[in-house]
Amino acid sequence: MKKSVRAHAAEVINALQSQQSNLDVLIRKHAKILVESDKKLLKSICYGICREWFHLEEIESQLLDKPLKARDQILSSIVRxxxxxxxWMGxxxxxxVSEYVDVTVTEGRPWARGLVNAVLRQFIRKKSELKMERHSAQTLWNHPQWLIDIIKINWPxxxxxxxxxxxxxxxxxLRVNRRRQSRDDYLARIKALGIEAEKGSAVDSVRLSQPLTLQALEGFEEGVVSIQDESSQWASIILNPQNNERILDACAAPGGKTCHLLEMADSHITALDISEKRLFRIKENLVRLGLRAELIAADAxxxxxxxxxxxxxxxxLDLPCxxxxxxxxxxxxxxxxxxxSLRSLIGMQTMILDAAWETLNVGGRFLVTTCSILPQENQLQIKKFLDxxxxxxLTSIVGAPGINTEFGIQHLPTHAGGDGFFYSLLFKSEPDHGGVSA
Ligand SMILES: C[S@@+](CC[C@H](N)C(=O)[O-])C[C@H]1O[C@@H](n2cnc3c(N)ncnc32)[C@H](O)[C@@H]1O
Structure with missing residues (x-):
């Protein structure tokens, strides 16, 4: 029996519940055999469920008379x-209802047809009140309690x-490849096609009013643009690459920053990543953009x-975070x-920081970035590194948007602008030199 897109969606959610893999990997795996419209539906359902995760969990527990047995968790995913x-999707x-009832059969639980039917019909009847009610901070904000607490404490x-x-x-x-076209010319090019867009805060960035698929993205295949959040683009701007410099991008895949640095200057870049598979994505991006770097698969x-x-x-160092x-x-x-997992990430970051520092020339620049908003991985990590x-x-960073902290700039995610990001720029002095450079 051919599996429906809804059966695939339930399997992705089930795998997420048991933390088998991350959302993008799971969607890629399941989407392989689907037609384009079903791929889109699969993504909308699974991304949407993750955004509403805790609220949906609460609604589900209100609708089920008793919790499901561990071996029948797939039913929870079907219901969800x-x-x-x-x-949420109308x-x-x-x-x-009828398709998710059928998924019980595909998933080897035909005895649960009545259960799924009853739960979904009950939801339809009580939809407005169930959507309104939220009984905990977790369901109100759709974040786990530990994360709400840590964000609240650090960003009161x-x-x-x-x-x-x-x-x-x-x-x-988007990031416009300045070697191929100026940002102004690219903006004019897409506006002529009726695509609404504006300049972002980073010098090469363009914000689209509406997302587009890669196929519909003007200039993508010919290497004129790449997709990259503007906070991430600020990293290369802060590092300010120069012609002929030897630069290490130590956690490089899929190569957003490697490629941006090479679009900015004729530097010699070593792009290193622990994952050979992800390193291949840097290669694809370099080829598409007409750039070259040395690629190494290794543990930094x-x-x-x-x-x-x-x-x-x-x-x-764009650290795993x-x-x-x-x-x-x-x-x-x-x-x-x-x-x-946060504690183990912090330990891994410390090891990468210390090792990479050894490979830097005296007088060299060391830019540490993360896409984290937690001081434990950012300001505190840098404070301990300096100790x-x-x-x-520590060197001051000029011009990047964000909150100036003692050990770097912290950008928090903003609606029209960039993602949450942290930047700290260090400089290597002779071993006994002290003091902070301006
Ligand atoms: C935040 S991502 C990097 C994004 C990338 N800089 C970009 O702009 O496209 C972190 C990367 O670190 C890699 N990584 C994790 N641990 C590593 C290690 N010990 N050595 C090298 N790379 C590592 C991961 O495979 C992942 O690709």
Missing amino acids: CGIYELG SKEHAV EHWEKVLVENNVHPPMT SHIESWWDQQYFDAII SATGVIRRNPDVRLMRSET RHTDAQ
């Missing part, structure tokens, strides 16, 4: 998909706005496995992260 479509009631003046921003659809932002924290003892003039600044783009972050490395000097 149905509730989301009926309550799909046709009869078709949705901004936490509500951050949580709201995390739940909205992000803008689609083990320099003996990849470093040739040639010092770098500048390093960019909690991704709490990009929840609006990756709504499953709220499910995949925990306080425990360990007396030859590291």
